[in-house]
Amino acid sequence: MLKKKLIKMDSKAEFRVEEKERSFLSRRTVINVNGKLITTPCYGAILKSKVDLDGLFGAYEHLTQTKVIFAAAKFLNKINESVSEGDVNSELFKRHQHLKQNNLFFVDPTTGGFILKDDSSIDDLTPESWSTARADPKTLMNLITSSSEKQFKLDADSIISPSPLIKYDSPKYLLDLWFDVVKTTGTYASTRFGRSSAILLNLHFNLFRDTKKLNEILAILNNEDKQKEIADIRAVFLRVKDPHFDSDSGALARYKSFVSALAVYAKTTGRAFFVYNTDSLGLGSITLGVDGFIEPQNGHLTEFGGRSDEKHGSLYDSLGLFHKPFRDVEESFQNNGNVMSHDCEFCTKYNGMATLNDAGCAEWWIDKRAHLLVCRNHEIDEVISEIQQDTITKGMRDKFQRSSVKSYIDVLP
Amino acid sequence: MAMLNGNIKLPYDLFDAEKFNTLNSEDKKAYIRSVLKKILELNPNGITITQITDKISYFNRPIIWNHLEMMTITREAYSHKFGTTLVYYPNGKMVHSIFKTDFAIDDRTYAFFVVENDVGDYLYIQEKNKDKLGALAVSGGLIVPLKELDSFVDYIKNVKKEVDKNGFESRV
Numbered sequence: 001m002l003k004k005k006l007i008k009m010d011s012k013a014e015f016r017v018e019e020k021e022r023s024f025l026s027r028r029t030v031i032n033v034n035g036k037l038i039t040t041p042c043y044g045a046i047l048k049s050k051v052d053l054d055g056l057f058g059a060y061e062h063l064t065q066t067k068v069i070f071a072a073a074k075f076l077n078k079i080n081e082s083v084s085e086g087d088v089n090s091e092l093f094k095r096h097q098h099l100k101q102n103n104l105f106f107v108d109p110t111t112g113g114f115i116l117k118d119d120s121s122i123d124d125l126t127p128e129s130w131s132t133a134r135a136d137p138k139t140l141m142n143l144i145t146s147s148s149e150k151q152f153k154l155d156a157d158s159i160i161s162p163s164p165l166i167k168y169d170s171p172k173y174l175l176d177l178w179f180d181v182v183k184t185t186g187t188y189a190s191t192r193f194g195r196s197s198a199i200l201l202n203l204h205f206n207l208f209r210d211t212k213k214l215n216e217i218l219a220i221l222n223n224e225d226k227q228k229e230i231a232d233i234r235a236v237f238l239r240v241k242d243p244h245f246d247s248d249s250g251a252l253a254r255y256k257s258f259v260s261a262l263a264v265y266a267k268t269t270g271r272a273f274f275v276y277n278t279d280s281l282g283l284g285s286i287t288l289g290v291d292g293f294i295e296p297q298n299g300h301l302t303e304f305g306g307r308s309d310e311k312h313g314s315l316y317d318s319l320g321l322f323h324k325p326f327r328d329v330e331e332s333f334q335n336n337g338n339v340m341s342h343d344c345e346f347c348t349k350y351n352g353m354a355t356l357n358d359a360g361c362a363e364w365w366i367d368k369r370a371h372l373l374v375c376r377n378h379e380i381d382e383v384i385s386e387i388q389q390d391t392i393t394k395g396m397r398d399k400f401q402r403s404s405v406k407s408y409i410d411v412l413p
Numbered sequence: 414m415a416m417l418n419g420n421i422k423l424p425y426d427l428f429d430a431e432k433f434n435t436l437n438s439e440d441k442k443a444y445i446r447s448v449l450k451k452i453l454e455l456n457p458n459g460i461t462i463t464q465i466t467d468k469i470s471y472f473n474r475p476i477i478w479n480h481l482e483m484m485t486i487t488r489e490a491y492s493h494k495f496g497t498t499l500v501y502y503p504n505g506k507m508v509h510s511i512f513k514t515d516f517a518i519d520d521r522t523y524a525f526f527v528v529e530n531d532v533g534d535y536l537y538i539q540e541k542n543k544d545k546l547g548a549l550a551v552s553g554g555l556i557v558p559l560k561e562l563d564s565f566v567d568y569i570k571n572v573k574k575e576v577d578k579n580g581f582e583s584r585v
Contacts, residue, residue, distance in 0.1 A: 141435040149546060187426045191447035192440055193548045228425040 015158055015196035015234040017272045017291075023392040025260065025289045025413050028384065031104065031272050033157045038104050041286045041383055043376040044068030044276065044294030048075050050092065051362065052297060055369025057095045059346065065380035066373055068104045070276060070294045073114040076107065076154045100155070107151045108276075109162045110202060110239065115147045123165045123202070123241065127174055130164050134177050144185050145192075152193045158235055159197045161185035165241060167204040168213065175213070178202075179220050186233040198235035199271075201262075205242045208251035214258045221265055235272040236262060245281055246407050255281075256288065256411045263289025280321040284400065284411040286383050287392055295376075297369070315368050318375035321403040330356045346370040421464045422455040424448060430471040439544060445472065445480050446550070453490055453503040460501055488537060488554030504537070504556070505530030522549065527559065534559040 014034050021028040031038045043066045045056050052075075056066070076096075083093045099105075108114075112121040122143075125133075133139045147162040161182045164174055182199050189197040199221075207213050220226060238259065245252045259275070266273035267289065274292045275285050282293025314323035318341070333356055341347040346367040350359060359367075382399070386392045393412050400409045427448065428436075436444060448469075452460060462481065466474050481501050484490040492501045505528035515524045526537045540553035557565050 137431040138435040141432055145436075145440065153547065183426060184428070184432065187428060188440075188444075190426075191444045193546075231425065 015272075017234065017266075017270050019267065021387055023387040023390045024287075025263065026287045026383065026387055026392045027267070027289055027291075028387050029272070029291055031291075033104060036101070036104075036157075038067045040067065040272070040291035041065075041380055041387075042067035042292040043373070043380050044070050044274065044292050045373060046070050046072070046294060046297050047096075048072035048297070050075075051365045052369060053092065053095055053099075054362075055366045056099060056373060058366055059370035059373045060099070062345070062370075062374050063377050065377045065384070066103070068106070068274065068292050068294060069099055070106050070108055071154070072111045073107055073150065073154065074111065080154070105155065105157050106160060106198075106237075107154050107156045109147050109151065109160050109200065110165075114150065115143060115162055122162050125164065127164075127171050130174060130177055131171075134173070134180075140181075141184070144181060144188055148185060148189050148193070148197075152189075152195060156195075159185060159189040159193070159195050160237060161197060161200050163200040163202040165202050165204055166207060166213065166217075168206040168209050170213075175216055175220065179226065182233065183226075183229050186230055190232055196232065196234045198237055199230070199233055201236065201238045203238070203240050205240055205244055205251070208240075208245075208248075208254045208258070211254055211257070214254060218258070218261050218265070221262075227269070233271070235274065236266055238262060238273070238275045239277045240275075241277065243278065243281070246279075246405060249407060249410065252407060252410055259285055259288045259290060266291075280403075280405055281408055281411065283321070283379055283383070284396070284408045286380075287396055287412050297372075316372040316375050318378065319399075319402060321399070321405045321408075326356070341371060341375075344371050344374050346374065421452065421460050421468060423468055424451040424455065427469065433471050439546075442480075443544075443548070443550065445476065446484075449477070449480055449484065450489065450503075453484075453501065457503055459493075461498060462501075484551075486554070487539070487551045488556050489539075489551060504528060505535065521552075528556065536562055 014032060016032040018030050018032070019027055020030060020039075026041070029040045031040060045052070045066050045068070047053055047056065047069050048071070056063075056069075079092050079096050083090050110121050110123055112119045115122060116124070133143060143162055148159050151159045162185070163178050163181055164170075166174055166178060182197075186197040189195045201217065240255075245255055263273055265271075272291050273289065274294065275282050275290050276294035277296055278285070278293050279295060282290070282295060285293055314325050315329050316322075317324050333350070333353075349367070350356065353359065356364065379399075382395050383392070386395050396412055397409065400406065400412065428444070433441070433444070449465075452465060462474055462477050465477055466472050481490060481492070485492055485501070488504055490501050491504050492499055494500075515522045517523075520543050522541050524539045524541065526539065528535045528537045535556040535558055538555045538557075539551055540555075541549040542552045544550055
């Protein structure tokens with residue numbers, strides 16, 4: 001019997017960005033990925049364990065603005081392997097597939113063990129290692145083809161270049177090499193898999209010590225000849241490793257300048273622009289023209305329902321824009337019996353509970369995850385409302401003013 | 414047909430020889446096919462193999478000929494001989510992908526396009542197979558003039574009737 005099915009295909013892979021509205025620097029876009037339509041600004045959820053998946057899936061009917069999934073490769077491998085293990089685990093696969101149908105889906109090429117054989121990541125490669133790779137085309141191409149192939153097999157919507165980590169004291173050739181990796185990944189992804197690719201700016205926080213290297217990066221991106229070489233690359237990801245912007249106002253000012261310039265670049269070249277590995281600074285970045293931000297999930301996670309240590313864990317405070325440690329939440333809960341959050345379905349179930357420790361551990365983590373996503377959903381809703389009313393900075397300014405993250409106010413336009 | 418001049422347009426994102434030579438055979442095949450497709454699209458007035466190999470020195474003439482001939486079989490391109498010179502053209506401009514969702518049977522998928530060129534509009538049915546990595550590559554093609562589509566469909570229906578009458582069953 002012939003098996004027939006209609007499947008969604010990329011006969012010619014499509015990743016189009018169309019700007020719909022603008023308010024000062026912020027914007028709303030529609031991203032079309034082979035017919036899958038995603039509106040931005042949006043929030044991205046990280047998928048690295050079953051707890052993340054359960055939390056995301058559980059909250060999904062409440063989430064209209066979580067539109068990007070950024071996944072760790074090891075967990076995706078587990079999902080793909082679980083399909084053949086029988087019905088019990090294939091639920092994982094089904095949930096994953098369900099989320100992918102309605103979200104942009106990317107694989108983080110900087111995850112440990114993804115490209116390199118041991119648990120190390122491309123961040124661990126020294127400038128000397130990159131220099132060796134650059135001198136040997138076969139080694140460099142192996143890195144690029146290996147990363148691209150793995151992302152393609154995990155069905156990423158766009159293949160992100162395995163860019164070197166650039167630090168303040170990185171040698172100049174590393175910037176040239178970075179562009180070469182971006183360009184080569186773009187060509188390879190397009191010719192081999194018919195997929196679009198994305199620029200990854202993999203920067204260390206110390207780069208924001210001054211503007212020198214940041215300006216060099218912008219000069220490369222805005223160079224007319226180089227633009228032609230990467231014309232088919234449709235997205236930009238900015239990742240800042242070890243960020244401490246809340247403690248350095250000079251670095252924050254340079255971050256604001258840099259992100260604004262990248263947003264202009266993305267707008268003029270028709271690209272999507274995402275920041276990841278960011279805290280609530282990502283929310284402020286949306287007012288600068290970023291299309292979405294992805295926040296690392298804090299706290300100690302245990303996979304598949306094991307108990308966690310009482311000392312670990314945190315709940316996101318949507319008013320204060322910070323994560324509250326489990327102990328503080330537990331203490332305030334015991335002191336006055338209040339729920340953790342008045343308007344969150346996932347928190348109200350704990351109303352009246354004598355101690356949070358009475359909650360099942362896995363349930364606590366899943367609800368905490370869902371609570372964070374709902375908070376972000378609500379925050380992005382506010383931003384979108386302000387774009388439509390052309391008053392983008394007002395509500396944002398109030399929120400940041402009320403929060404304990406006051407230094408991020410300086411990021412707002 | 415338009416006269417050819419010596420200069421052809423090339424894509425901006427070509428690999429250099431060093432990078433190309435590091436690719437394995439599957440990757441090379443996919444790369445050559447993709448580059449040739451782009452070159453055809455950039456040069457609608459036609460190209461010759463000599464023009465291509467003059468510009469891209471690591472492209473081997475017999476291999477390029479092989480790929481271009483495959484592309485004429487799959488209807489992605491067509492060729493015309495002027496004296497002893499064989500000129501290749503892109504097979505019209507794809508103006509519409511009929512369905513955003515393609516039709517899959519086992520490992521084969523079929524995409525439907527409307528193509529327009531100098532002599533009319535056609536329905537182009539493109540067949541693709543998955544390679545070892547799961548990437549799709551064009552493996553066949555069929556073009557039917559749009560004005561003859563009704564007759565063609567009626568004929569297929571008659572073929573189906575004959576198949577049913579003779580009791581053929583799929584063994585797949």
